[in-house]
Amino acid sequence: MSAxxxxxxxxxxxxxxxxxxTGELTYMCDWYGVISSREIAxxxxxxxxxxxxxxxxxxxxGEFGYYKKRQAVGKEGAACHGLCMSTM
Numbered sequence: 001m002s003a004x005x006x007x008x009x010x011x012x013x014x015x016x017x018x019x020x021x022t023g024e025l026t027y028m029c030d031w032y033g034v035i036s037s038r039e040i041a042x043x044x045x046x047x048x049x050x051x052x053x054x055x056x057x058x059x060x061x062g063e064f065g066y067y068k069k070r071q072a073v074g075k076e077g078a079a080c081h082g083l084c085m086s087t088m
Contacts, residue, residue: 020054029058
């Protein structure tokens with residue numbers, strides 16, 4: 001793991017090894033390339049490597065575009081990058 005990558009920490013990675021919801025995949029694909037993968041990881045309660053690995057798998061399978069086109073949950077609220085974990 002790179003020294004700059006966020007690794008597992010129980011306080012920040014509460015969804016470690018849990019499946020992704022449709023809302024999480026939509027958020028991830030919508031914001032990937034706009035904000036850092038570290039910010040996405042923190043918002044989703046995942047490690048940075050998990051986010052990067054999932055994005056790569058979604059791109060390889062052709063699903064990345066599908067989730068990117070979906071309406072992001074609460075995207076109007078840009079203050080929290082459009083993610084409200086309670087609505088997922």
